[in-house]
Amino acid sequence: MRYIEFGKNSALVSEVVLGSMRIPQLSVTEVTELLDTCLDEGINMVDTADIYGGGHCEELLGEAFAANPRLRDEIFLQTKCSIRFAEHGSYFDFSKDYILSAVDASLARLKTDHIECLLLHRPDVLMEPDEIAEAFDELYNAGKVLEFGVSNQNPLQMKRIAKASAYKLAANQVQLSVAFAPAFEAMLNVNMENDASDMRDGGIFEYCERKGMAIQAWSVFQHGYFAGTFLGNPDFTELNAVLDRLAEKYGVTPGAVALAWILRYPAKMQAVIGTTKASRIREAARACDFALTREEWYELYKAAGRQLP
Secondary structure (H helix, E strand, O other): OOEEEEOOOOEEEEOEEEEOOOHHHOOHHHHHHHHHHHHHOOOOEEEOOOOHHHHHHHHHHHHHHHHOHHHHHHOEEEEEEOEEEEOOEEEEOOOHHHHHHHHHHHHHHHOOOOEEEEEEOOOOOOOOHHHHHHHHHHHHHOOOEEEEEEEOOOHHHHHHHHHHOOOOEEEEEEEOEOOEOHHHHHHHOOOOOOHHHOOOOOOHHHHHHHHOOEEEEEOOOEOOOOOOEOOOOHHHHHHHHHHHHHHHHHOOOHHHHHHHHHHOOOOEEEEEEOOOOHHHHHHHHHHHOOOOOHHHHHHHHHHOOOOOO
């Protein structure tokens, strides 16, 4: 396993992260076994959120931690808040009062007195950076949160928070896979008259790299927005052929090659895997055993249906 230095505390966290969104169907014993497998493979970071399973994901992790305190001691725990549900649907809430109450609720479900990192889940257009800064201050001073970050935010949104807060943002969690990489397409098609040249995010990756933030990729095996996996998908025949060939070369699975493609970007990269199977965790961990060459990285980029300018 490879590790990055995370946030102002420079904690060493694994490049592969276990995402917990799919664990609600598991028992506490099965969750414990999953966490043990992660640690056996050097994966020491777990990502969750208050909305996953309506809070049940945090509850399951909390039960596992309570039954096995050593797990909590060894795991860098990250959760997210700010997506709320009401009578007329979901909305986003970065207000101070809600952030504080959401964290307290998460700590209760997780059966812990602190979390290593809190991410603000999705952007809130109505956010008031001073309120966010006040919430961060209270949470940090109370020892409830050690690091802060965001998800799916562009540079200007992050700058607004950073200007108001004394705490450096440690991470930004964004969608990325070999079959979904609009940010990379914009990087490669500068000043071109084509759709790929549209910079829709304002340079998320470049900004995070410059600020030393971790870039946490989610939906690492998906194409489109929750459109399904590209692995073994007949709509991605060329991509799967290249993944299969490189998997044979490196002695890993095609999925590990797909993760290695993400981790090859020269920044503090992390890949969040949402699996409930120990075998998949072991396969994913192998993505850190090798590095794709430039030629291989670009071959995969093009095999997903793109062209270089």
